[in-house]
Amino acid sequence: MRYAMAIDTRKCVGCSDCVVACQIENKVPEGFCRDWVVEATSGTYPKLELEIRSERCNQCGNAPCVRCCPTGSSFYADGGIVLVDPDKCIGCGACIASCPYDARYVHPEGFVDKCTFCIQRVRKGQRPACVEVCPTNCMYFGDLDDPNSEVSIKLKERKHKTLIPEAGTDPHLYFLI
Amino acid sequence: MRNSRRNFIKISSLGIGGAAVAGTAVHWASGKIINEAIPKSFQFKQTPTYCEVCFWKCAGWVTTDENGEIWKVEGHKADPHCNGRLCPRGTGGVGMYYDEDRLKTPLIRRIKNGKQVYEPASWEEAFTYIANKLNLIKEKYGPESVALFTHGSGGKFLGHFLKAYGSNNITAPSFAQCRGPREVAFLSTFGELVLSPERTDIRDTKCLVLIGSHLGENMHNGQVQEMSQAIDNGAAIITVDPRFSTAASKSKHWLPIKPATDLALLLAWIHVIISEGWYDEEYVEKYCFGFEELKAHVQQYSPEWAYGITTIEPQTIRETAKEMANAAPAVIIHPGRHVTWYGDDTQRLRAVAILNAILGSWGRRGGFYNPEKIALPEFPHPPFPKPRKTWKDAFPEQYNMAYEVLSTGVCEASIPSAERDSAIKGWIVNGTNLVHTLPYQQQTLEAIQNLELLVVIDTMPMEITGYADVVLPECTYLERYDAIRNSPHREPYLALRMPATQPKYNSKPDWWIAKKLAEKMGLGAYFGWKNIEEMLDWQLKKVGSSLKEMQKLGVKKLKREFDDLYFIRGQEIEFNTNTGKIELFSTELQAEGFDPLPKYTLHPEPEEEFYRLNYGRAPMHTFSRTSNNPNLHALMPENYLWVNPKVARLWKLKNGQEVWLKNQAGKVSYFPIKIRITERIRWDSVYMVHGFGHKEQRLSRANGKGASDTQLITNVMMDPIMGGTGMRGNFVTFLTEKPEKEEETL
Ligand code: SF4
Ligand code: SF4
Ligand code: SF4
Numbered sequence: 001m002r003y004a005m006a007i008d009t010r011k012c013v014g015c016s017d018c019v020v021a022c023q024i025e026n027k028v029p030e031g032f033c034r035d036w037v038v039e040a041t042s043g044t045y046p047k048l049e050l051e052i053r054s055e056r057c058n059q060c061g062n063a064p065c066v067r068c069c070p071t072g073s074s075f076y077a078d079g080g081i082v083l084v085d086p087d088k089c090i091g092c093g094a095c096i097a098s099c100p101y102d103a104r105y106v107h108p109e110g111f112v113d114k115c116t117f118c119i120q121r122v123r124k125g126q127r128p129a130c131v132e133v134c135p136t137n138c139m140y141f142g143d144l145d146d147p148n149s150e151v152s153i154k155l156k157e158r159k160h161k162t163l164i165p166e167a168g169t170d171p172h173l174y175f176l177i
Numbered sequence: 178m179r180n181s182r183r184n185f186i187k188i189s190s191l192g193i194g195g196a197a198v199a200g201t202a203v204h205w206a207s208g209k210i211i212n213e214a215i216p217k218s219f220q221f222k223q224t225p226t227y228c229e230v231c232f233w234k235c236a237g238w239v240t241t242d243e244n245g246e247i248w249k250v251e252g253h254k255a256d257p258h259c260n261g262r263l264c265p266r267g268t269g270g271v272g273m274y275y276d277e278d279r280l281k282t283p284l285i286r287r288i289k290n291g292k293q294v295y296e297p298a299s300w301e302e303a304f305t306y307i308a309n310k311l312n313l314i315k316e317k318y319g320p321e322s323v324a325l326f327t328h329g330s331g332g333k334f335l336g337h338f339l340k341a342y343g344s345n346n347i348t349a350p351s352f353a354q355c356r357g358p359r360e361v362a363f364l365s366t367f368g369e370l371v372l373s374p375e376r377t378d379i380r381d382t383k384c385l386v387l388i389g390s391h392l393g394e395n396m397h398n399g400q401v402q403e404m405s406q407a408i409d410n411g412a413a414i415i416t417v418d419p420r421f422s423t424a425a426s427k428s429k430h431w432l433p434i435k436p437a438t439d440l441a442l443l444l445a446w447i448h449v450i451i452s453e454g455w456y457d458e459e460y461v462e463k464y465c466f467g468f469e470e471l472k473a474h475v476q477q478y479s480p481e482w483a484y485g486i487t488t489i490e491p492q493t494i495r496e497t498a499k500e501m502a503n504a505a506p507a508v509i510i511h512p513g514r515h516v517t518w519y520g521d522d523t524q525r526l527r528a529v530a531i532l533n534a535i536l537g538s539w540g541r542r543g544g545f546y547n548p549e550k551i552a553l554p555e556f557p558h559p560p561f562p563k564p565r566k567t568w569k570d571a572f573p574e575q576y577n578m579a580y581e582v583l584s585t586g587v588c589e590a591s592i593p594s595a596e597r598d599s600a601i602k603g604w605i606v607n608g609t610n611l612v613h614t615l616p617y618q619q620q621t622l623e624a625i626q627n628l629e630l631l632v633v634i635d636t637m638p639m640e641i642t643g644y645a646d647v648v649l650p651e652c653t654y655l656e657r658y659d660a661i662r663n664s665p666h667r668e669p670y671l672a673l674r675m676p677a678t679q680p681k682y683n684s685k686p687d688w689w690i691a692k693k694l695a696e697k698m699g700l701g702a703y704f705g706w707k708n709i710e711e712m713l714d715w716q717l718k719k720v721g722s723s724l725k726e727m728q729k730l731g732v733k734k735l736k737r738e739f740d741d742l743y744f745i746r747g748q749e750i751e752f753n754t755n756t757g758k759i760e761l762f763s764t765e766l767q768a769e770g771f772d773p774l775p776k777y778t779l780h781p782e783p784e785e786e787f788y789r790l791n792y793g794r795a796p797m798h799t800f801s802r803t804s805n806n807p808n809l810h811a812l813m814p815e816n817y818l819w820v821n822p823k824v825a826r827l828w829k830l831k832n833g834q835e836v837w838l839k840n841q842a843g844k845v846s847y848f849p850i851k852i853r854i855t856e857r858i859r860w861d862s863v864y865m866v867h868g869f870g871h872k873e874q875r876l877s878r879a880n881g882k883g884a885s886d887t888q889l890i891t892n893v894m895m896d897p898i899m900g901g902t903g904m905r906g907n908f909v910t911f912l913t914e915k916p917e918k919e920e921e922t923l
Contacts, residue, residue: 011405013393013423015796016812017265023808024249024271030811041421045821045856046433050426133251135262135398136405 002061002144003079003117004172005131006154007054011138014039014052018130018139025118025129032105034115035130053175054130054139057082057103057115058163061170065095065104073111079143080172081119086111100167117141144172224677225731226250227662228259229330229654230266230273231799232351232373233398234662235259236732237267239655239677247271247655247677256732257399257666258374264396265797269808273653274681278805278877279636280650281682295648300685303647304697310630310646311342311698314603320344321564322602323630324587329608330659330674331651331687335634338691339605340561341703346568346601348582350614353900359512361578361899362526365763367539368753371512372548372665379403382543384504386415386497388439388529390513393423396796397514413504415497417442420791420819420864421857430497436789436862437519437780437905438487443528444777445483446498448475450535453495455502457537464750465534467762467773474774486777505536507543520894520903523578524775527763531775534759540744548665549737554719556712558703571600576900577769583900585615591624603630607651607687610639613801613868613885616893616902634690637805638875650684657686658709661716661727667742669735671720673713673727771898780894780906782861787841787908788824789862792886801868804879815883817853819864825854828911837912840889845916847872850884863909 014037022034035056042049063082066074073089076082084095084104089111096104096112107113118128122141126132131139142149147156151174154160158176165171223238228250236256240248250270254261263270283303284295298306314322320343325335328349336347352360360370371377379385380403392404404424407414414428417439425431434442450456451472461468480491501508510532516522538544568582571590576583588611591601604625615621625631625644633645642648655677662672680686692704706712714724722733744750751757755764767773783789797812798804818838820830830836835849848870858864869883894903 010427011408013401013405013427013796015265015393015396015401017263017268017796020265020269020797020808020812023811024268030807041855041857043856045421045859046431048421048426048431048856050421050423050857052423052426133262133268135259135264135396135402136393137262137402138405 001079002172003059003081003122004142004144004151004174005059005117005128006140006151006160006174006176008138008140008154008158008176009051009053010176011136012052012054013136015135017133017135018054021129021133022115025121026116028113029108032107032113034103034113051177055101055103055163056130056173058101058169058171058173059115059117061172062168064098064100064167064169068094068098070094077119079117079122081117081122082114083116083119084112084114086113100164100169101171221248224675225253225672225728226654226674226677227672228263228267228270230270230803231264231397232328233258233264234330234664234672235263235267235398236662236672237263238731241677245678247274250655253672253732255734256672257668257670258664259398260402262398262402264398264401265812266396266799266803266809267398269797269803269806269812270655272806272808272810273636274655276637276806278638278875279653279682280638280642280648280684282650283683284645284648286646300683300693303649304694307630307632307647307694308697311603314629315343318600318602319565320562321346321566322600323605324348324568324582324591324601324603325605325607326350326584326587326609326611327607328614330654330662331634332607333660334688334691335605335607337703338695338700341558341695341700342698343562343564345564346582346587348568348584348587350584350609350611352581353579353583353585354517354614354616354902354904355515357579357581357899358516358522358896358901359514359526359529361580362523363512363530364580365578365754365765366527366530366534366760374399374664374666375512375514376545376548376665377403377509377511378507378543378546379509380406381507382407382412382504382509383507384413384415384501384509386417386501386508386510387424387428388417388443388511388513389518390511391418391420391422391424391793393427394796395514395794413500415500419859419862422793430493430500432489432493432497433859435486435488436791436859437782440521440525440528440775441478441483441486441777442489442494443525443532444475444478444775445480445487445494446501447471447528447532447535448478449480449495449498450502450532451475453498453502455498455505456535457505460506460537461535463747464752464759466754466756466758466760466764468535471531471535471761471774478777501532501536504543506538506541508536508538509533509544510536510538517896517901518903518905519780520896520901520906521778522896522901522903523898524772524778527766528775531761534761539759540750542743546667546742548667549669549739550663550665551669551671551720551735551738553661553663553671553716556706556715558705561703566600568600576898578765579899584611585617585902586900588615588617588621588624592620592627602628603632604628605632605634606641606645607634608802610635610641610801612640612644613887616887616890616904618888634687636684637802638873639801640871640873643873649690650682651690652680652684652686656680656684658688658713659686661713668737671717671722671727671733671735673724673731675728766898769898783908784841787910789905790838790840790886790889790907790909791862791864791905792867793864795866798866798868801871801879804868804871804882805876807878810878813866814878816850816866816869818850818884819853819855819858821858821860822854822856823860824863825852828913830854830911830913834913837916838884838889838909839912839916840891841908842891844889844891845912846870846884846889848881848884849915
């Protein structure tokens, strides 16, 4: 089992519903977020292009944060989801410095937090909160090992990319382009 | 002096009752959910609601935890307004409930030590005060001198109260300040309204044309969802906008038009489609009136002519016209929603209606469908007294085609003047921050100074509450029952809103406020039900459901009575117009003395060093209503001013730099706004999101963040046909130094 997410940049309108839904579902403390929206404009008026991306932890297969965690609090859970054990984490921030995607933050209660692919929902057979709420229905989630999962199908059908592939992190957040 | 009669009182030091609760309550160690820290015994309760953060009214479920505290709101899967997915505002709607700045108790304006202050009052005291004033106004001027401004579900009950009292002056700014022109234009063309939710069949369209309509930033949920489906289906989107909007970035064709020239483009499109013979001949022949007149009229409007005006190449105009014709009849030239721009808006929307008509998209799959809603009978009540006059008497011969009450008209009719009957003496304002909603802020304030009674009913201390004689704290939609949502759609649907929890503080639902006030004034017979449950159950049983059933279902789909979602080919249809046809040539406009066919009119352009002020929406905010919502404020705390890099170079502006804006009349923005340098805006205009720049200090988050476009909209171009207030003819320049503070009344 290998969980992954694919997001269709052609449909995403950058509304940030994924951000607020995540904050509420996961009780992310005020002033922090586990996912965020990037708007990348290129060209000059009127020859312009805009790519909107909902970004979060890439649930890397080769995660620098797991490698560098001195206490072993960052670990791979089921389906390759990278988690932090808040009870073990000492909040030293080594992982924050090592993450090329800037996906982690220090929770006011002293541990490091980030996107969990909503593992508590996924284990119950639900989709992550951001995927479930997205009004443009542009996010797909599932098991890459299952060729019939939404995410496998979309990645077969469409051209896609990952972020900072040169970092060699083996990211599992795909953007359909 | 009159001006001192109603000083603006800041609702400060009045935060009595109920300790402030932090933005989001922490029910279990936050962030630790991964460890399954949620006790197994957790009983999540779900209650149905429909969203009140905007007028789209998506149905959803509210989840409360074991303490009865609200956790989240999620979309209802069976509801066609949202298909199980709320927009960010709906998701963040919980913030309305948790906002610690909420109004907490009734307030009455009193003079204390020569100073005007608000005193907390009981509901009984507040009702007594209001009832006395209303009785006095009725005696002195007649009940028709009271008006209700409302934007929201609770307005139904307050409107019922007002009619029982004897007035029909019930108005929503959404007509004259927003969608009025499109409704009047479509009514005069097709004999029917566009309605809300719009009857656009975006889901099945092959070509969607957006003119200044920024779906996606404008988060009208169902429409945005359908646009996304249309993208999946490979529909061609054509976006006309001087700004590279989100929708423009998703479009096959983006037409970066020169602002204020859209009508020229529309006329050129009609010209091409007729002269190339790309129109739907059979449809036009069978259903339309005035084609020959139209054909002769648009002869003059060639793409080459339009090029000089719009800066859109003739080749592009032809290509996009062809794109529409190829898709026809599955094509939508979208009527837009906020369309009060330049004062000739009804005529521009007439051109939109005509273009749809000649392409045969009205009544066709992928064009405009015929929505249906059911008739929900009213709980029996005595007949309403017949008002002897209305606001309209203040404007004889004017705005005859305004089929709804004009907010700005009521406002004007509240100011004593030699030339008109100043009819209005009392306002009840519910859920609309008129100070930010109506253009002509000075006029609004003057009208307020002349009132004998101003009652404001709101959940938040919006600016308008500071001018009230009585402020009544309404509870949020999550804490109340409301009228059944019964809106037109492909199929009729009903939705129930019920309280997920008790009202916080001393706040109350509108139905209760209206009923109690009516009882106080001896009008109780108009609210003959014991409580709202009884009334809703009575209504629902009349249409084959019940309150019990709706509490379980939340949303119920009913059967269409008529099988006429689309026209059937060759079908005989009688349209609700003078000629019984789709009027390309409008006999109604002609009879009213207006152009029966839309003509291009030139609009003023900015002087040197000035830029057209364009404004719009952000997906996470609904006007100024959400700017203090903790969840939504976090997503977008302030607005930025979009500036083209060329302009920024000229003015040596930097990203994030604060500037003040001065408009053509010398009006200076009260707050500065930060610069966002972006290629996505034309060099002749600037852009900001509407709803920011709050002066009210009790809006602790929103206060002082960003600038208010409304404040700078002092030039309003009135649509002579229906009284719409065109607001896009204002020009601003930059002040990089903090200006001297001018005397402020607001
Ligand atoms: S909710 Fe969907 S459309 Fe909105 S920003 Fe997130 S991914 Fe994009
Ligand atoms: S998967 Fe869950 S935790 Fe991750 S961004 Fe989405 S909602 Fe947040
Ligand atoms: S569109 Fe958004 S704000 Fe409007 S009713 Fe739906 S969920 Fe609520």
